[in-house]
Amino acid sequence: MSHYLAFDLGAESGRAMLGMLEGGRLEIEELHRFANTPVRVFDALYWDTLRLWHEIQRGLAIAGRERHLRLDGIGIDTWGVDFALLGADGALADNPRHYRDARTNGVMGKVFSVVPRAEVFAQTGIQFMQLNSLYQFYALKLAGSPALEAARTLLFMPDLLNYWLTGVARAELTIASTSQFYDPRKKTWARDLLERLGLPTGILPEIVAPGTLLGPLLDSVAKAAGLGAVPVYATGCHDTASAVAAVPAEGANWCYISSGTWSLMGAELDEPVIDERVLAENLTNEIGAAGKVRFLKNIAGLWLLQECRRAWALEGASREYTYDELTRLAGEAGPARTIIDVDVFLEPGDMPRKIAEHCQARGQTPPETPGEFTRTILESLAERYRQVLDSLELLAGRRFEAIHIVGGGSRNALLNQLVADATGRTVIAGPSEATAIGNVLIQAIGAGELAGLEEARGVVRRSFGVEVYGG
Numbered sequence: 001m002s003h004y005l006a007f008d009l010g011a012e013s014g015r016a017m018l019g020m021l022e023g024g025r026l027e028i029e030e031l032h033r034f035a036n037t038p039v040r041v042f043d044a045l046y047w048d049t050l051r052l053w054h055e056i057q058r059g060l061a062i063a064g065r066e067r068h069l070r071l072d073g074i075g076i077d078t079w080g081v082d083f084a085l086l087g088a089d090g091a092l093a094d095n096p097r098h099y100r101d102a103r104t105n106g107v108m109g110k111v112f113s114v115v116p117r118a119e120v121f122a123q124t125g126i127q128f129m130q131l132n133s134l135y136q137f138y139a140l141k142l143a144g145s146p147a148l149e150a151a152r153t154l155l156f157m158p159d160l161l162n163y164w165l166t167g168v169a170r171a172e173l174t175i176a177s178t179s180q181f182y183d184p185r186k187k188t189w190a191r192d193l194l195e196r197l198g199l200p201t202g203i204l205p206e207i208v209a210p211g212t213l214l215g216p217l218l219d220s221v222a223k224a225a226g227l228g229a230v231p232v233y234a235t236g237c238h239d240t241a242s243a244v245a246a247v248p249a250e251g252a253n254w255c256y257i258s259s260g261t262w263s264l265m266g267a268e269l270d271e272p273v274i275d276e277r278v279l280a281e282n283l284t285n286e287i288g289a290a291g292k293v294r295f296l297k298n299i300a301g302l303w304l305l306q307e308c309r310r311a312w313a314l315e316g317a318s319r320e321y322t323y324d325e326l327t328r329l330a331g332e333a334g335p336a337r338t339i340i341d342v343d344v345f346l347e348p349g350d351m352p353r354k355i356a357e358h359c360q361a362r363g364q365t366p367p368e369t370p371g372e373f374t375r376t377i378l379e380s381l382a383e384r385y386r387q388v389l390d391s392l393e394l395l396a397g398r399r400f401e402a403i404h405i406v407g408g409g410s411r412n413a414l415l416n417q418l419v420a421d422a423t424g425r426t427v428i429a430g431p432s433e434a435t436a437i438g439n440v441l442i443q444a445i446g447a448g449e450l451a452g453l454e455e456a457r458g459v460v461r462r463s464f465g466v467e468v469y470g471g
Contacts, residue, residue, distance in 0.1 A: 003018060003071050005018055005071050006439035007076040008439060009239075010036065010079060012035075024458070025463045027463070031063060038098045044103070047157070060074075073444070075442065078161070086153040087151065093151050096157065099131035101136075104131060107135040115193060121279045124183060126178075126285065126286070132180040133180060138199065151203050153203055155169060165221060166214045167215070170206055172209075172237035174240075174287050177238070181194055189201065209234075210234060212234045214232045216229035216232065233442070240258045241294065243407055244434075245441060245456060246457075248428075252398070257404070257407075258406055259415075261302060263302070264296050268293070272285035272295070273295055277394075281297075289438070302377075302412075305323070305374060307348055308351045308355075309323070326374040327412055327413075330372075336367070338376055339380050341358070343384070378415045389403070402428055410432050413467070426468060430466040
């Protein structure tokens with residue numbers, strides 16, 4: 001039996017997940033879970049990066065010193081777009097910012113005044129969102145950032161953690177493709193774009209494919225954890241890339257929703273689609289496992305509900321609602337009176353008030369109770385999925401008969417049924433731990449234990465159950 005350790009870091013929490021692979025079947029076990037809580041200093045919002053590194057070391061120690069495991073591989077995946085800058089000594093030049101930090105407000109327009117929007121899209125094929133790495137990078141230049149002046153290397157978040165594990169500084173392909181300065185047709189950095197914006201390109205590292213062996217654990221890290229020279233793989237380092245690799249689908253007439261803090265809805269293609277129609281619909285071409293293109297739309301997902309839940313707890317509610325309780329209350333509330341535009345809510349803080357004001361500004365009746373807020377969010381997500389499905393089918397030129405929902409959101413039976421009702425398609429929900437599963441399976445491909453993506457998906461189908469919802 002092979003043992004792979006997958007570190008899966010999301011915007012709300014992180015986990016160390018043990019994958020045990022034998023005889024074409026996979027089992028997973030959570031070894032360690034930890035919060036991922038951003039930190040605000042003055043007006044800036046940061047990731048607590050050193051705390052995350054501490055928790056990764058704790059996960060390694062549980063595997064080594066407590067469980068005495070002999071690991072066949074380690075892989076890390078995280079959310080997209082955010083990055084760190086390293087100085088000449090290899091240390092952080094500044095703490096990495098959170099993608100919801102306000103420094104990118106208005107920056108997209110400033111970029112387009114130098115390189116028109118259509119030209120940015122022609123080179124990158126990426127959906128326009130102000131949180132993209134390109135606008136974070138340009139915001140540093142506009143602010144005259146000392147960290148940018150001192151930078152010798154740019155690493156995305158999983159690349160940074162891989163560097164601390166191995167001492168090897170590389171950019172993994174799937175995470176690089178979220179930046180909006182990677183060219184998916186030329187399969188390299190969009191250096192011309194960055195140079196026109198006056199941004200340094202010499203700090204960009206070599207890009208490696210998912211499944212690439214980066215090297216063994218650094219001796220100091222291995223000794224502290226009670227492990228040997230375990231190989232570390234650049235897995236599908238963007239969490240969505242790993243999640244999509246674990247979609248238990250066959251054939252071609254399916255699309256997916258990776259449902260969690262964000263909802264990422266898309267199709268798997270062989271080549272990017274970069275034209276005026278895709279630009280008009282604001283879809284994205286990110287790279288997945290086995291060179292596939294994740295042709296998708298980023299949708300504000302269950303983060304809206306996470307923020308409402310946090311706001312209610314801060315208001316001194318008699319108890320903190322669980323997600324299961326909120327879903328039950330949403331079912332009892334009945335159909336929503338209002339459908340909101342889920343994609344207009346970007347910055348954190350007092351989400352119930354923001355949703356109410358959004359409704360009032362449009363002459364709509366705002367929800368009042370936690371159950372009504374939850375029902376409004378879930379129905380609005382389902383409606384947004386229907387709209388995006390229409391775009392995907394038009395631009396991909398085919399009808400998708402099934403929607404595979406994977407990730408934590410796949411456990412929400414009410415949302416799954418609302419999606420089936422809104423789209424009229426069969427919804428296949430699960431596995432909920434798709435990101436960790438995909439992380440493990442891409443490591444196994446890199447190790448030569450699995451032949452490729454098709455075999456990996458066969459492992460998923462044999463190993464994990466799904467729930468089916470009719471439209």
